[in-house]
Amino acid sequence: KMYRLIYSELSHIIGKQFGLKIELLSYALCKVSVASLELISIADIKDICSIKDTAIHENFQENAIKFLSMECPVCYNSFPRSRMETMYLCNHMCCLTCAQDYYRNAIQEIRDPQALKRLTCYEEQIEISDDIKLNFFQYLGSKLNQWFTDERLVLDKYHENLFIATRDSQIKKCGNPRCTSFFNLINNNNRIARAPCPHCQFQQCQQCCRK
Ligand SMILES: [Zn+2]
Ligand SMILES: [Zn+2]
Ligand SMILES: [Zn+2]
Incomplete structure (x- = not known):
């Protein structure tokens, strides 16, 4: 029947x-x-x-x-494929709820460059090399926007911490709090000079990314 x-x-x-x-x-x-x-x-x-x-x-x-x-390896419940999330840099997979729980916590802890590895996978910490950095954060950013549409505080924390964790590296988050884009400071020869974000045109100091 x-x-x-x-x-x-x-x-x-x-x-x-x-x-x-x-x-x-x-x-x-x-x-x-x-x-x-x-x-x-x-x-x-x-x-x-x-x-x-x-x-x-x-x-x-x-x-x-x-x-x-x-089967989700974290909570052991069963889900159809569409409810499973695959990590970006490896093949680990867990259910949507477990992924959200993991990232909600990880976001609180990424206040220095080393801690950014926590964002790669719930199961392991993978080095984010410079050549994949832009793609990785673009991908993660859009995932987090989807997952936390109704949790503005989580997203704000993510952008704030990400800015702090990347401001000293060559590939960094834009200093404009309303802009989520990442950019690569190509002519970074340690000059104290202003550079515009290619996305929002926000002018910022190349060293500290503040206005
Ligand atoms: Zn799960
Ligand atoms: Zn993994
Ligand atoms: Zn920007």
Whole structure:
């Protein structure tokens, strides 16, 4: 009965052209825990349906089940893939809630350049080399904006601490508190001179990034 219900729902959502996949997927969904089932989104279903056809007969169902109920290594609950967060510099993965909890704390502790490593992963601390710094902070910044839209204080703390932790390095956060961009001081030959942020044009001292 459960199977028939899921089958008709899925046919509705993703279209009959995926006939066989829908059949297999419906069986797979019957085996996924209810808690995980409740969190499954259309994106998960579409991702699964785009798994290559060759894989279907052998282990489509097995893959689908894995994909729909992944265990978070931090809280041990199961979640569909769309609710799991992958760290940027490694492949560690945990659920959205655990990622938010981790970053909420880590943000409080990043007041010096060494501590910035805490932002890389909940499981390990990875060195953020200069060539990936801009991309890393851009990525992290947009993640944090998403995760903490309703927690303005967390975001403010992040920007404040990040500014303090990077102001002495060549790649630093803009000194304008309202600007979230990072920039690279290319001609930094230790002159005391002003440089504009390429993003907001805020003029700031190259040494301390204050106005
Ligand atoms: Zn978790
Ligand atoms: Zn990691
Ligand atoms: Zn700026």
